[in-house]
Amino acid sequence: MHGTLSQPDSPKPVPPSRLPLTLRLALRELRGGLAGFRVFIACIALGVAAISGVTSIAASLSGGLGREGRRILGGDITYSLINREATPAERAVLDGQAPVSEVASLRAMAVAGDGSAALVELKAVDRSYPAVGAAETDPPAPVQTLIAERNGLYGAVADPALLTRLGLKVGDRVTLGGFPIEIRAALVSEPDRIGSGIGFGPRLLVSLSALRATGLVQPGSLNRFTYRLQLPQADDARLSAVNAAVQKALPEAGFEMRSRDNADPRFAKGIERFTQFLT
Structure with a gap:
């Protein structure tokens, strides 16, 4: 069973x-x-x-x-100094690393012919500006042509807001530190505008020669001189090597450094x- x-x-x-x-x-x-x-x-x-x-x-x-980053800075590496220009020795070190363009910025009072005045963000550039990108003006023309000296009078490119505020037009004059400047175009755009930070007034673009002629650069004036090194084909290792060489040669210069990756x-x-x- x-x-x-x-x-x-x-x-x-x-x-x-x-x-x-x-x-x-x-x-x-x-x-x-x-x-x-x-x-x-x-x-x-x-x-x-x-x-x-x-x-x-x-x-x-x-x-x-x-x-x-390169367009914002106007170069691949920038070195800035506040309240003073680079000495000949410091400039020689920078020039020995790469082509250099110089830009100065400060705030100033622009005074129109009728006595009205406005605070402006004054930007003075050398002959190589803009080294990166392009500036647009109205009427269109190369920046260097517009700001050059003609018949003993320097030119400027002004933000349209400044023209509106002071009731000016292209061809009128303003004075900076008592020095006459002719407005030859309105500034439509500048390639390195973001890198300049927040402004307290409209932009007025002039040459470095015009800035020195105004007498605004003197002890006690709040200005910034920026030196832009052009290394368009350099990789990050090359940028680091250039910066290390500058820091070694000029340890006490007090430069504020920025590079295109920051x-x-x-x-x-x-x-x-x-x-x-x-x-």
Whole structure:
């Protein structure tokens, strides 16, 4: 007589009354609260999407800043000095590394013929400006032609806001430190505008020779001289080597250095704060 194997009894479901209180409450919430759970999942998805979007925008801004670093700076490496120009010895060291263009900036009062005046962001450039990019003027003309000396009178390119504020037009004159300057065009755009930071007045673009003729550069005046080194084909290692050579030769010069891979630290810091705030 063959025996039969007995099948194990299947576990019987535990009556709800015997479940722990927390599990009973969870089951009750699941039976009646699935709609609310779907809303919760939707909120989580929306939050993740928002954070991803903010991060993507910040990455795009940072990437754009890196790609346009050379145009923003007007060069590949810049060295700035406040309240003084580079000495001949310091300039010789910079010139020995790469072609250099010089830009000076300061605030000044532009006075029109009728006596009205306005604070301007004065920018003085050398013969190589703009070394990177292009400046647009109205009427169109090379910047060097517009700001050159003609018949003993230097020219300037003015922000349209300055023309409106003082009621001027192309061909009129303003004085800087009592020195007459002829406005020969309106400034539509300048390639290195972002690198100049926030201005407190409209732009007035002149030559370095005109700036020196005004007498505004003197002890106690708040000005900045920037020297832009042009190394368009150099890689990051070459830029680092050039900067190391300058720092070694001029350890006490007090230069503020920026390179094309970090063209505007203030803007980069603003992007970081923007990302943290929105996140």
